[in-house]
Amino acid sequence: LPKRGFKSANLKFNDEVTLADLEVLGAAEVDLLLLKQAGLIRAIAKNVKVVKTGELTKAIKLNGIGATAAAKAAIEAAGGTLA
Template identity: 50%
Template sequence: MQLNTLKPAEGSRKVSNRVGRGIGSGLGKTCGRGVKGAGARKSAHKRPGFEGGQMPLKIRLPKFGFWSPKADVTAEVTLNDLNRIEGDVVDMNALLAARLISKKVKYVKVVLSRVPNFTKKITLKGLGCTKGAKAAIEAVGGTVEIAQYTTDAAARRELSNKKSAAKQKTRLDNLAAVGKVKPAKKTAEQKAAKKAARG
């Protein structure tokens, strides 16, 4: 072995093309970059999805739906699943012990099953509940204590509706008192002065 015979393993290093070595090489003059334009410059950094100035695909396609940040920490439990819980009180800890929800879940709503088969008398605490599931639980003698976050959300929604209604009423009252006011027409002198100011 000699120093002048040492070389890297086959395929471990890719040989780069040496551009700008004459027209006969195929990569001379423009060096494979074409003629002028953004791609021919030294720092032609184009953002992902750039299509040369035309409307990119990500903007041409319509937008739909939304992403809810609460979706990953929210779960639904059917009414029939509550039959698997031991004890009379159903809360987050009971659902976690019965492996109906995971540890990351913070919000739970009990929904009515397609074929209701619930006959257990329970007390639902700290959970959301649909109208159908609440009626089914109360029909067998159970009680439902709605979660605090559900009542808070309902209160916020009601307050928002009241504020919107008050704004709308104020707007209509002002319109009824003053009427629809049109902007005053400009006189010939004002038009001439504006034209002169423009030059």
């Protein structure tokens, strides 16, 4: 029999945002609700992660949002923080 992979049912609640999206958004503090209102993530998203695609020049504070190691370094280099 052919082997079949497993796909978690919780994947539909995960979403990603790029540094370029955060740069265009232009907010000093970013949280899940703000990203949903801006249309950058789906309405059912519960877990959001920032990925390093693009550049960030403004200091941004992330509340309740994760980031990859490279994105975290870029955010902190621009003067931002992760909470």
